[in-house]
Amino acid sequence: MKQLNVGLVGLGTVGGGTYTVLARNGDEMARRTGVTVKVTHVADRNLARANELTKGAVAITDDAFALVANPDVEVVVELIGGTTIAKEVVLKAIENHKHVVTANKALIAMHGNEIFSAAQKAGVMVAYEAAVAGGIPIIKALREGLGANRIEWVAGIINGTTNFILTEMREKGLAYQDVIGEAQRLGYAEADPTFDVEGIDAAHKLVIMSAIAFGMPLKFDAVYTEGITKLEQTDLQYAESLGYTIKLLGIAKRTNQGVELRVHPTLIPAKRLVANVDGAMNAVVVQGDAVGPTLYYGAGAGAEPTASAVVADLLDVARLKDAEPLQRAAALGYQLNQVQDLPVVAIADINSAYYLRMHATDKPGVMAAVTKILADRNISIDAMLQKEHAASASGTDIVLLSHETIEKYMDAAITEIEALADVKGQVVKLRMETLG
Numbered sequence: 001m002k003q004l005n006v007g008l009v010g011l012g013t014v015g016g017g018t019y020t021v022l023a024r025n026g027d028e029m030a031r032r033t034g035v036t037v038k039v040t041h042v043a044d045r046n047l048a049r050a051n052e053l054t055k056g057a058v059a060i061t062d063d064a065f066a067l068v069a070n071p072d073v074e075v076v077v078e079l080i081g082g083t084t085i086a087k088e089v090v091l092k093a094i095e096n097h098k099h100v101v102t103a104n105k106a107l108i109a110m111h112g113n114e115i116f117s118a119a120q121k122a123g124v125m126v127a128y129e130a131a132v133a134g135g136i137p138i139i140k141a142l143r144e145g146l147g148a149n150r151i152e153w154v155a156g157i158i159n160g161t162t163n164f165i166l167t168e169m170r171e172k173g174l175a176y177q178d179v180i181g182e183a184q185r186l187g188y189a190e191a192d193p194t195f196d197v198e199g200i201d202a203a204h205k206l207v208i209m210s211a212i213a214f215g216m217p218l219k220f221d222a223v224y225t226e227g228i229t230k231l232e233q234t235d236l237q238y239a240e241s242l243g244y245t246i247k248l249l250g251i252a253k254r255t256n257q258g259v260e261l262r263v264h265p266t267l268i269p270a271k272r273l274v275a276n277v278d279g280a281m282n283a284v285v286v287q288g289d290a291v292g293p294t295l296y297y298g299a300g301a302g303a304e305p306t307a308s309a310v311v312a313d314l315l316d317v318a319r320l321k322d323a324e325p326l327q328r329a330a331a332l333g334y335q336l337n338q339v340q341d342l343p344v345v346a347i348a349d350i351n352s353a354y355y356l357r358m359h360a361t362d363k364p365g366v367m368a369a370v371t372k373i374l375a376d377r378n379i380s381i382d383a384m385l386q387k388e389h390a391a392s393a394s395g396t397d398i399v400l401l402s403h404e405t406i407e408k409y410m411d412a413a414i415t416e417i418e419a420l421a422d423v424k425g426q427v428v429k430l431r432m433e434t435l436g
Helices: 013-033 047-054 064-069 085-095 105-122 138-145 160-172 176-185 200-214 233-241 303-320 366-376 407-418
Strands: 002-009 035-043 059-061 075-078 099-102 151-157 244-255 258-269 281-288 292-299 351-361 381-388 395-402 423-432
Touching (some): 002 064, 013 035, 013 047, 035 047, 035 303, 047 059, 059 064, 075 303, 138 200, 138 281, 138 292, 160 176, 160 233, 200 258, 233 244, 233 381, 233 423, 351 366, 366 381, 366 407
Parallel strands (some): 002 035, 002 075, 035 059, 258 423
Antiparallel strands (some): 151 281, 244 258, 281 292
């Protein structure tokens, strides 16, 4: 039986999981592919850790570039993360005509256009299933399983840390600051959680999915990103009372004006399956013109769930490494010369429904003034809730759900509402999606 020699760069959480899964399930994989997929070389700065895990069964070095240059290595698995050394390792592997597998979403989101172009010229594969949603095979679904469809939109819970935090806030009635420490203690959040809680991690993943869904270049800098740090417990409670759940969503949507690329807290009808994805789990909904909506659910992180996706890519390499390039799935689902530079719609120009919450003086005429401001901009109200404000006996919270409108029209209305003498402070605005 043929053997595929794998060079593993980085033996941390995901690298260790990948080595373990390959060692445990290697026979099963050989039955599927007719090829033995074997890690023969490892590069890691922590040589003691590498020796302990591999028990001397592979060649070990602390020099990633030495591994990449080794003629015995046929495919390089990059699992070191970051966008500096990792980029150099990947490009050097491609230059040496080696196939590449990576779980590095930031690298693909920010430098994928360059990497895929180099890989095409070298005639090698770059596989990156593990870069989005951990063990969920969403890349393969978008690129291959749904290849018959014109994808209309993609929306997903693609960051487990923020989903865990929002679940805890909703179920336990806690504030964000009370939950973030628990998320760090359990290992869901880093010591500096900025990439997760400000939506940057989700934006990396969204831009990858959007490129595959719509056949466009990777445009990370064009993604509108808004995190969860300013989200208040009050809004989760009001949303729930109105039949909605708040999730941090990554949304990519094809419109007549271009493509919407946005990450932000979003109200979803509680009856939707994706609204009931809790804890650190991930889920992605894809709307195709032929198939309709499809849902993909599973673990979005962790050693072995992510390793599952890495190893699945290795199996693809084992099957297709000697195939003609046109017999392989294109890196972004479309042939590179068919990728179209679609315009990205500015956040001010998107079309959405909205949740508004304002604190107002409890007296006649306030609601009429607010509704008139909205009506003057042709913004209609879908639902309304008014409750006494807990901290003010003379104040009330007014919560409105609007029908769809252009965001800049809603922003102009909010500016005028905030100028009313009887409205105190800023109006809270959250976007809503039906995902129907």
